[in-house]
Amino acid sequence: MSNTSGIPRSTRTRRTMAASGAVAAAAALLATGLTTGSAGAADAPSSATAVKLSASQRAELLRDANSSTVKTASTLGLGAQEKLVVKDVVKDADGTTHTRYERTYAGLPVLGGDLIVHEAKSGKVKSVTKATKATIKVASTKAKLAPSAAEKAAVKAAQADDAKLAKAEKAPRKVIWAASGTPVLAYEAIIGGVQKDGTPNELHRITDAATGKKLFEYQGIENGTGASQYSGEVELGTSKEGSGYALTDADRGGHQTLDLKNSESGEGQAFSDDDDKWGTGQADDPQTAAVDAHYGAALTWDYYKSVLGRDGIKGDGQGATSRVHYGQNYSNAFWDDSCFCMTYGDGEGNTHPLTSIDVAAHEMTHGVTSATANLTYSGESGGLNEATSDIFATAVEFNAKNSEDVGDYLIGEEIDINGDGTPLRYMDKPSKDGRSLDNWDDNAGDADVHHSSGIANHWFYLASEGSGSKEINGVTYDSPTADGSKVEGIGREKVEKIWFKALTTYMTSNTDYAAAREATLKAATDLYGADSAEAKGVDAAWAGVNVK
Structure with a gap:
């Protein structure tokens, strides 16, 4: 995949979009919104x-x-x-x-x-x-293993995971593997193709260049006037092009929303409209999914810039790309660094596009994580990567103040992923989804990253709102703690700022849950003071999920 062209030199316009209600969908990479925080001002010492x-x-x-x-x-x-x-x-x-x-x-x-x-x-x-305290040194940079052997093993691993068309896009590169134990000379092979659910495959496999032993592997794809399907009337940034208009937002780095036309490859084609009135609010109009994706990207951009001071995903003012209508009946969404883009499927029957606010914010946040801490998408760091997308998707949804999609601590509630009105994930008690972890234990690193993310999601809820039963924006929550202790929330807006500072200044690619606790305590100390209620609240919330 590749990125698309930048900002067209044309007149920027804005139009209001009309909308209709939510629909069912399924996605492995979803994140959701958030509600009112529980306490006080969020302003930190300057x-x-x-x-x-x-x-x-x-x-x-x-x-x-x-x-x-x-x-x-x-x-x-x-x-x-x-x-x-x-x-x-x-x-x-x-x-x-x-x-x-x-x-x-x-x-x-x-x-x-x-x-x-x-x-x-x-x-x-x-x-x-x-990321590592080990001294970076190897006896030799000459490999005993041929690169073709590393490539063959990586292709075989991808095929074992039922990836289709698995092949290396280029020859394995020599690297120094220092993410665990003593640094060693290794190969990194990247295998393309398509995963069994239709998601593009980007399997990174690290192989010892002397012994051929697998050292590590992870997926590089991180699964993410008109009418919006989920968000009511919305305002879009569009640009005048020729005699019509395009979904190109000059106010937000030239962010484009493109149409893949149910293909699984290519850059996508630009949407165009003669009167700048987009979509019908119904999934059978191809523009409708584009409206939701474009709107969600704008909300996410605005949140990062106005609340956290970050100008775009990389902090360089450059917009990414949203691509809608990926594949056939594809029930997922994903972020891909290689095209600097978010990609959305249309769900079962191509009638349930995964383009709600929280999905857009979740996928865009994967890009922010990649550009900062670059948390490896496997083990505990992978769970933290997913949780970061859930946390800021929650923050974006709340910050949007959209009456059709109000903030809450439920993940994926708008798209009815389970077909029965229940959300994908719950932040107050993650285990309610039947898969996610409420608290840390020694096996957390072995869980799927979408399930181990529950630990940090639970921490976020406890730190924001505290433990016990309460109702927020019409939703009832009842958050337990690992040891039965009572946790007092310090307010969602403060916790957002603490997590962002920890992500951008203290977390590294190898950060695990113990290190995340340390990073957030440092961030809280920087922002509010070592003996502050905020620092104590952060620590108490970690104890509440058994990270001590």
Whole structure:
């Protein structure tokens, strides 16, 4: 898949869209919205709050960091063969910068070697957060195993998972595997094709370059005037093109919504409309799903920019792409880094498009996670990756203040995924879906990432609203704790900011639940103080899900 063209040089317009009710669908990657927080103002002390950087300001900080990577590596005491590659930067109001780096060794990418340098306004390094504490060093960068052997094993693994048309898109690359244990020379093979449910396949398999042993594997695809199907009358950003209009939002980085016409490949075609009145609110009009997807993307962009100060998914002001009508009867949605896009199926019978607000926000947030902590989509880090999308999908839905889709702590409630009116996931007690985990235990890393995400989702609810029974926006919740303790919520808006700061300044690719607790405690301390009610509330909520 590939991305589409950028902002057309045309006149931007806005039109209101009319709508109808919700429909049933099924999706493995859904996330949902949120309701009123329980306590007080969400404003944090200004000194530790990230400032809103313009594209030029961010570019300048990145240039500065790139110009001093050798000096930074020396300051950190890295080895002579190690080099730093700048990935992202966040700046606090007090001048502190948090610069995220990838690492190479002898020119090879170091997987699991990412780190974040926290530097005071004076230029002094305050601390460093590393994905691994191991020294990056291998005896030799000459592989004993042929790359073809690593590729063959990876294709075989994909076929064992019932992937169709499984094949490597390119030869395996040599890497240093440092995400667990002692760093070793390895191959990373990426296998394409199609997963058994119709989702594109992007299986990453890491193989020891000396022994051929599988070290790790994970999926790179993270399953995500007109009429909207789910959200009532909505306003869209469109652009004048020729004699008509296109779904291109110049106010939001040129975000485009494209039509795949039920294909499973290609970039998609632009939607066009003569009078700028889109859709009918019914799934049989191809424009309707596009309206919902375009609207959801706009809400998500606005939330990240106005609430969290992030200008677009990568923080660079560039819009992504939404693609609707993927495949036939495809009951899923997904984010794909390779095309920088969200993709939505039409559900069973091609009548239930997965384009509600929460799905759009969930998928777009996978892009934000990829551009920041890049939480590996497997094990506990994969559960945290999924939970991050659920958390901010919840935040976006609440922030939208849409009367047709009010905020709640239910995941996927609008699309009736189970066909009986029940949601996909529950944040107050995740196990109510029959699969998700309420609390952490030693086996959490072995669970599907959509189920281990329940631990962080439960933490988010407890930290926001507290334990026990209550009604919010007409929905009744009753959240337990692992040890029966009572947790007092500190307010959803504060918890959103704490999680975002932890994600962007303290989490790395290898972060597990114990490290997530540490990251959020650091974030709460930065924002509200070490002895604050907020920091204590964060800690109590983690204890409530058995992360201590």
